[in-house]
Amino acid sequence: MTAPAAAAENEQRDAAVFDVERLRACFPILEREVRGHRLVYLDNAASAQRPEVVIDAVTDCYRTYYANAHRGVHALSEQSTDAYEAARGKVARFIGAPDSHEVVFTRGTTESLNLVAQSYGRPHLEPGDEVLLTEMEHHSNIVPWQLVCEQTGARVLAAPITDDGELDLDRFAGMLNERTRVVALAHVSNALGAVNDIPAVVELTRARSDAAVVVDGAQAVPHMAVDVGALGCDFYAFSGHKMYGPGGIGVLWGRRELLAAMPPYHGGGSMITRVTFERSEYMAPPQRFEAGTPAIAPAIGLGVAVEFLESTCLDRIERHEQELLSHTMEVLNDLPWVRVPGHASNAGSARAAVVSLVIDGAHPHDVATILDEQGIAIRAGHHCAQPLMDRLGVPATVRASFGLYNTHEEVELLVSGLHEVRRIFG
Amino acid sequence: MSDLRDLYQQVILDHYRSPRNFGVLDPATACAEGHNPLCGDRIKIYLRMDGDRVDGATFEGVGCAISTASASLMTEAVRGLERPRAEALIASFLALMTGDGNGAAAVDLGKLEVLSGVKDYPVRIKCATLAWHALRAALEGGDSEAVTTE
Numbered sequence: 001m002t003a004p005a006a007a008a009e010n011e012q013r014d015a016a017v018f019d020v021e022r023l024r025a026c027f028p029i030l031e032r033e034v035r036g037h038r039l040v041y042l043d044n045a046a047s048a049q050r051p052e053v054v055i056d057a058v059t060d061c062y063r064t065y066y067a068n069a070h071r072g073v074h075a076l077s078e079q080s081t082d083a084y085e086a087a088r089g090k091v092a093r094f095i096g097a098p099d100s101h102e103v104v105f106t107r108g109t110t111e112s113l114n115l116v117a118q119s120y121g122r123p124h125l126e127p128g129d130e131v132l133l134t135e136m137e138h139h140s141n142i143v144p145w146q147l148v149c150e151q152t153g154a155r156v157l158a159a160p161i162t163d164d165g166e167l168d169l170d171r172f173a174g175m176l177n178e179r180t181r182v183v184a185l186a187h188v189s190n191a192l193g194a195v196n197d198i199p200a201v202v203e204l205t206r207a208r209s210d211a212a213v214v215v216d217g218a219q220a221v222p223h224m225a226v227d228v229g230a231l232g233c234d235f236y237a238f239s240g241h242k243m244y245g246p247g248g249i250g251v252l253w254g255r256r257e258l259l260a261a262m263p264p265y266h267g268g269g270s271m272i273t274r275v276t277f278e279r280s281e282y283m284a285p286p287q288r289f290e291a292g293t294p295a296i297a298p299a300i301g302l303g304v305a306v307e308f309l310e311s312t313c314l315d316r317i318e319r320h321e322q323e324l325l326s327h328t329m330e331v332l333n334d335l336p337w338v339r340v341p342g343h344a345s346n347a348g349s350a351r352a353a354v355v356s357l358v359i360d361g362a363h364p365h366d367v368a369t370i371l372d373e374q375g376i377a378i379r380a381g382h383h384c385a386q387p388l389m390d391r392l393g394v395p396a397t398v399r400a401s402f403g404l405y406n407t408h409e410e411v412e413l414l415v416s417g418l419h420e421v422r423r424i425f426g
Numbered sequence: 427m428s429d430l431r432d433l434y435q436q437v438i439l440d441h442y443r444s445p446r447n448f449g450v451l452d453p454a455t456a457c458a459e460g461h462n463p464l465c466g467d468r469i470k471i472y473l474r475m476d477g478d479r480v481d482g483a484t485f486e487g488v489g490c491a492i493s494t495a496s497a498s499l500m501t502e503a504v505r506g507l508e509r510p511r512a513e514a515l516i517a518s519f520l521a522l523m524t525g526d527g528n529g530a531a532a533v534d535l536g537k538l539e540v541l542s543g544v545k546d547y548p549v550r551i552k553c554a555t556l557a558w559h560a561l562r563a564a565l566e567g568g569d570s571e572a573v574t575t576e
Contacts, residue, residue, distance in 0.1 A: 361443070362491075363489065363491060363494075364490070365465055365467075365550070365553060366491045366492070369433070369547060369550060370430060373430050380465070381465045381466060382465070382466040386466060395466060395467070395488045396465060396467075424430065425434075425439070
């Protein structure tokens, strides 16, 4: 077979494998109607939906083998513990972690980032030290650092973004210095979809400081293949509910030697080796950071979500979502009354399938109500990124965020919904 | 079944596009800010009291059609009212929004009735009541911290 013929065959096979209608059928909620219309779910950046296999895994755990993990010697406890730890192994493999002991289960990205701020940041920060963020951060990657800076006398700085909504790497580099102890940034911006070049950020950081690089990966993990080794960062945080997994479960990945040197975040059962009233001794990571009964069934469901993403193939998911993004931007560019702030028109850089738009003369909340009337779920507001909204000079935006199950037909429905907004608000 | 035409009536769209009494009132005797932390919208209400009578009311801020029109209509409705009457108007409007029959009849809401369609959109009720909570705070003394819808 000639090379072009082989490539064509590969392409055909890829297209055949990424069958969006078959994938949609895996998500029961997509069958429902909202206000007399078939649901068009474009709020995936806030929280995605779950495939039946994930729902079944959680239900199956509760129906057939649930017990507390790491506690009992009875059969159910053993089975629950095995399933919980197997999920940890699946997550480790999924993000390229060399060792599953580097995977800490948390309640979500927010708790993961608070954990790093308190257990890594607090012992390392002194008065005058700096925590360098970016202007595009979610509140969950701002407030934990403000809290630890109040406790330690360190200060929070934010590296600027360009008008095109991209991190200004030159100015970021210029803000790094020997007082920088932590660099914390999003892998993918939740409001703009901008994809930060983490390896470049790591390289700049290592050359100019001893700072740890903490990455908020909540918006990256469901949409692109992530390998923490290739990224080169020190910590990577993400949430189950945005990656088609259960709510209430999240992950903090950290380098083994860093985790090993960190004090616990929460105290309680399951994280100690010996307790007396004088002192306690703590277990090694990850148990040191998992005080109390963990979210066992959600963790098991997350393991299944990981398998679902792997079997669907993240490269194909990314390609599909990129096509939806191109389609959306193409149509929006033809509408002079729609602006997409912070999205470069030449689109030279990497973007995840998130579109934050504003419509002349119509507030995002009114847009959301009118779209909702047509069964279209989008998010209107500041997207927990008020400093970014200030930077873009808008109080709020309408955000459409795509997932693996969205279709080109839904892009067209969104656009006709925007025309309805225009008709009402004129 | 709710209908968008009931929500976005022409009067509401008109007050959204051309808000009345918009801007800082100078001099003012009281002001208060309303904040909806859910959406980030902020509306500031300025009042000038002449004894117990509302001599003037203005507002400023950025909000959706519902919150802007509600604030605009409110500043028109409250002007010239004696304090107890203004307080009764606030109570009646909030009762209309929450569908609370008690007190709804206390004051004739007149033009404000155009906002009654909002009660069919529960997540938008806070948009309509934002300015009214701020007005109540301003009447109670003003210059306090932002009142929130939460």
